[in-house]
Amino acid sequence: MRKRILLVSLSVTIIGILLFTLLISDIFYRDIVRQANEQLKIYAGFFDPEELAFDEPSALAFSQRLGGARVTFMDAQATILADSFGDLSEQSRGDREEVVSALLDGEGFAVRRSATVGQSMMYYCVRLSQPVNVGGALAENCLLRIGIESSSQTGVFIDALPTMAWFLLLDILCCLIFAWIATNAVLRPVELLTKEVALSGGRPVSSRYAELQPLVKMMNDMTAEIAEKVAHVEEERRMEKLILDSMEHGIVIFRDPNDVILINKTASTLLGCDPNEPIDLFASDHEIADILTAGEAASVYRKIEGRDYNFRFTFRPDSCVLLITDVTESMAAMRSKNDFIANVTHEMNTPLTSIKGFAELIETGAAPPERVQGMARTIIKQSDRLANLIRSIINFSAIDSDELPDYEVNVSELIAELIGSFEPKLRKKNIALQMDIEQGVVVLSRRERLVEILNNLITNGIRYNKDGGRLEISLTGGARPELTVRDTGIGLSEEDKERIFDRFYTVDKSHNGGGGGFGLGLAIVKKLCRRAGWELSVESTLGEGTAFSIRFCPKPEK
Ligand code: ADP
Numbered sequence: 430m431r432k433r434i435l436l437v438s439l440s441v442t443i444i445g446i447l448l449f450t451l452l453i454s455d456i457f458y459r460d461i462v463r464q465a466n467e468q469l470k471i472y473a474g475f476f477d478p479e480e481l482a483f484d485e486p487s488a489l490a491f492s493q494r495l496g497g498a499r500v501t502f503m504d505a506q507a508t509i510l511a512d513s514f515g516d517l518s519e520q521s522r523g524d525r526e527e528v529v530s531a532l533l534d535g536e537g538f539a540v541r542r543s544a545t546v547g548q549s550m551m552y553y554c555v556r557l558s559q560p561v562n563v564g565g566a567l568a569e570n571c572l573l574r575i576g577i578e579s580s581s582q583t584g585v586f587i588d589a590l591p592t593m594a595w596f597l598l599l600d601i602l603c604c605l606i607f608a609w610i611a612t613n614a615v616l617r618p619v620e621l622l623t624k625e626v627a628l629s630g631g632r633p634v635s636s637r638y639a640e641l642q643p644l645v646k647m648m649n650d651m652t653a654e655i656a657e658k659v660a661h662v663e664e665e666r667r668m669e670k671l672i673l674d675s676m677e678h679g680i681v682i683f684r685d686p687n688d689v690i691l692i693n694k695t696a697s698t699l700l701g702c703d704p705n706e707p708i709d710l711f712a713s714d715h716e717i718a719d720i721l722t723a724g725e726a727a728s729v730y731r732k733i734e735g736r737d738y739n740f741r742f743t744f745r746p747d748s749c750v751l752l753i754t755d756v757t758e759s760m761a762a763m764r765s766k767n768d769f770i771a772n773v774t775h776e777m778n779t780p781l782t783s784i785k786g787f788a789e790l791i792e793t794g795a796a797p798p799e800r801v802q803g804m805a806r807t808i809i810k811q812s813d814r815l816a817n818l819i820r821s822i823i824n825f826s827a828i829d830s831d832e833l834p835d836y837e838v839n840v841s842e843l844i845a846e847l848i849g850s851f852e853p854k855l856r857k858k859n860i861a862l863q864m865d866i867e868q869g870v871v872v873l874s875r876r877e878r879l880v881e882i883l884n885n886l887i888t889n890g891i892r893y894n895k896d897g898g899r900l901e902i903s904l905t906g907g908a909r910p911e912l913t914v915r916d917t918g919i920g921l922s923e924e925d926k927e928r929i930f931d932r933f934y935t936v937d938k939s940h941n942g943g944g945g946g947f948g949l950g951l952a953i954v955k956k957l958c959r960r961a962g963w964e965l966s967v968e969s970t971l972g973e974g975t976a977f978s979i980r981f982c983p984k985p986e987k
Contacts, residue, residue: 434615435608442600450593462551465577466538469553472498472575482562483571488513499546499576502561507532507572510563514546522574527554531572540579551579631656679738679753686711686721696753699733717742721749730756765932772933776818776947780811821949824881825932828956835873840904840912840981841866843876847883848902854891855900865903870910872981878957885950886914886977892946893975894918908983915976921969929967930955 472495481487483502492500492513500513507523522528530537531554543550554574560567618638625634626648633649636642673680679696683689686708692700702708711717717740720727726743737760741752787804790796796804844866855862872879890900898917905911921929925936933948954977958965962982969975 434612435604438604438608438611439601442604443597446593446596446600450589454589461579462540465551465579466553469498469538469551469575469577470536470555473553473555473573476557476573478557478559478561483510483568484562484564485511485516487511495575499550499574501574501576503528503572503574504563504568505556505570505572510571512545517545525552525554527552527574528572530554531556531574543576546576546578549579550576552576677755679751681708681751681753682748683708683751684748690748696751699738699753724749730760768933772947773818773822777815780814784808784811818947821947821953825949825953825956828953828960831878831960833875835875837871838874838876838879839869839871840879840910841868841870843879844883844902844904847880847887851887851891854888858891858894859897860891860894861899863899863901865901867904867906870904870906872910874961878961882954882957882979885954888946889950889977890914890916890918890975898974910981911978912981913976913978915974917974920971920973920975921967922971926967926969930965 475494476491481491483504488500488502488511492498498513500511501517501522502510502512503522504510507521507525507528509517509520509522511518523532525539526541527537527539530539536553536555538551538553540549540551542548552574553576554572557571557573560569561571562568563571618636618641622634622636622641622645625636629652631652633652634645636645673691674694676693676695679699680691680693681689681696681700682691689708692702697703700708711721714731716729720729720742724744726741728739728741731738731740736755736757739754739756741754743750743752784807787796787808791801791804844864848862848864851862887900887902894900894916895918900917901913901915903911903913903915921936928934929936930951931948932952934952935946935948955965958979964978964980966978966980967975968978
């Protein structure tokens with residue numbers, strides 16, 4: 430800007446000086462011409478026809494008298510009779526401007542370049558009123574022309590150039606000083622404002638110069654607007670990050686494993702990488718590396734710290750999106766379903782095979798008559814087992830759709846009613862039953878649900894007990910009634926304790942032989958307790974025994 434101001438002021442003044450010089454030299458020149466005209470007229474007045482003749486010596490003498498001016502004598506037809514600047518006799522000057530004017534009007538003046546002299550001349554030509562002596566005879570209307578050297582307009586201008594050069598130097602100096610003062614005066618407030626804005630850190634700025642107030646206001650308004658927008662964008666970013674980081678799914682967007690655009694907290698934890706680091710897994714896992722090379726949507730399953738994850742890769746033109754989903758539960762459900770199918774198939778297959786085999790033997794008459802009755806008993810036993818399996822499955826799925834209302838059930842009485850039906854089994858295994866039942870313990874439920882729970886726990890207490898073992902059933906009342914079924918049986922390992930409540934989970938298939946269950950009993954107990962909000966727990970020591978406890982919900986308010 431300083432340079433610009435300097436250049437503009439310099440150009441303006443230089444052009445100004447040039448124009449001024451041209452103008453002045455023109456005025457000066459015109460004045461010279463006017464003065465020369467006057468002077469030449471006076472010179473012409475000095476000519477005395479009685480003293481001087483129109484011949485060569487007189488021309489020279491008159492020229493000398495006029496200080497060397499050119500003197501030309503011409504006859505009435507403008508033919509030169511004598512010229513102080515050389516022998517030009519007999520030449521005509523009738524075409525010269527000043528001569529033409531003199532022939533027409535009596536006198537004429539012209540400034541022009543002389544072909545004879547070879548320089549700029551000013552001429553004055555006058556037709557003489559008196560007769561002059563031409564070669565001894567008197568001649569009328571003769572023309573007298575007097576010429577002096579003149580400086581041309583360009584000459585005057587060139588003469589003025591050295592002075593002009595000094596002026597220009599002075600002008601440049603003045604311009605420099607002016608530009609410095611002007612730019613300082615104009616730019617200083619702007620520079621001060623710029624400095625203040627730079628140091629303001631987004632705070633409003635001010636200026637003591639009135640001219641800058643609109644600018645300051647505009648800047649402050651813009652700063653406030655920008656700050657608001659930045660805050661808005663930051664808040665949005667924060668929210669986006671919060672949402673992404675609180676997602677249970679892992680998300681990674683990357684151009685390549687070394688160029689991760691976005692990775693949320695779950696993904697960086699699962700992949701064990703820093704958001705700014707390349708993702709190792711992509712390089713070390715060949716299947717994933719192949720997917721990335723192929724660039725087509727695909728899924729793989731990976732186990733990380735004991736949990737199952739689905740890695741879903743989808744591709745965009747410039748990047749790849751990886752969605753990591755925890756599928757442990759659905760995988761477990763799938764496994765459980767597969768177990769279920771395998772179990773049901775196996776459980777159904779065994780009795781069906783023996784039913785079919787014995788029935789065929791009876792039908793073909795191949796069975797010895799004395800064994801037919803035993804075979805029929807086996808068929809009935811296996812049929813009961815099949816029916817039990819089907820009933821258990823129906824019971825298990827019926828819990829979800831059971832919307833029947835609860836009522837108060839006296840658990841103390843229910844246990845007393847049920848225990849009689851277990852007598853044969855207890856006797857068969859020689860198990861001692863020990864009951865510690867507090868009377869009048871009431872819980873809010875339905876009879877059939879409590880029967881299902883008691884049947885399962887007591888059956889297991891007998892089934893997985895040792896011959897000659899002990900079965901203890903205790904029930905306490907109070908704020909939270911509690912039922913415990915404890916046996917001195919085979920017990921459970923720590924690992925099995927975790928899984929016995931899973932559907933169709935049985936610790937040892939050999940237990941199922943004959944009277945063994947299908948692994949649905951405890952799953953039903955757990956499901957019923959969860960729906961009712963009761964706490965179910967198990968304590969067990971392998972080889973020593975197991976105790977199942979249920980803490981019912983607080984007694985209903987009367
Ligand atoms: P099942 O009908 O096979 O008994 P449950 O769901 O009732 O099915 O039990 C699941 C598994 O838990 C059983 O197969 C058994 O191995 C184990 N189990 C259940 N109760 C006991 C217990 N009281 N003592 C030892 N193991 C038990």
